[in-house]
Amino acid sequence: MVARHSLIGYARVSTRRQDADRQVEDLLAAGVRRDDLYVDHGVSGARASRPKFDKAVAALQEGDTLVITTLDRLGRSTQNMLAFAETLRERGAGLRVLNLGGGDVDTHTPMGSMVFTVMAALAQMELEIKRERITDSVAKRRAAGQDLGGRRQTFTDSQIRSAAHLVEAGRPAAQVARDMGMSRATLYRRIRDLPVST
Incomplete structure (x- = not known):
């Protein structure tokens, strides 16, 4: 008897006010069964512990695939994303990102694995560039004696x-x-x- 390989879906929204309907719709359209869907509400990607994410990962068997809509559902740092993808690979499971670089990327395939690595690195680089720009802008404004935002103290x-x-x-x-x-x-x-x- 051939073992059935499941698609395990994971969705996350950072605040309780946001809803995950769009992510859920996309995951169901990609073939994930509603029973195999895990959603974290009001949980930041920077948090190490995400209860439903942990359950989704625990549910993965060899040959299964974790399906997410976008790369940022996994976390913030490339290092973590790549380490996570490697952990899945060691367990014989895959990762599928529905919208990565304009397409659907599955790490079960060599091409998908390579694209995932490149896109994760680019996402990290974008974050670093943004951080650098902010630091640079603050330094320039400070040097020019400009207001850095926040509450300005008034002096008589x-x-x-x-x-x-x-x-x-x-x-x-x-x-x-x-x-x-x-x-x-x-x-x-x-x-x-x-x-x-x-």
Whole structure:
């Protein structure tokens, strides 16, 4: 008797307000039986423990395939994704991503396995580039003395005058500015813009 290979479907939404209907529809259309469908609600991809994901993985037998709609349902880091795909391979199970690089990728095939590795690496690279851009943007804005967002502390003219007196008395302007939570350029601008007292 030939063993029946199952498709085990997994869907995840990060917040309880989101619904997984679209993912579920796509998984059912791909041939996953409703009984073999696992959905995590309100669980972030960065979390190590995802209860339904753990159950889906535990349900996999040799020859079975875990089916997900997109790569980010698995997690955030390429290293984790690739390690997970390798773990499945060692167990004789496969991974199928319905929408990866515009197509359906199955790691049971050599081509699918290669495409998965490349796409996982690209997803990670995209994340790193985004992170780098944000860090770079914050550094540039900080250097230019610009607002970095968040709640801006407001200082009265009298507080700025006190800061100016400290600088005149020999305290380093950079230190005074840092203590006030602003850049040196901003401190100098505020001192320059003080109304002339009569």
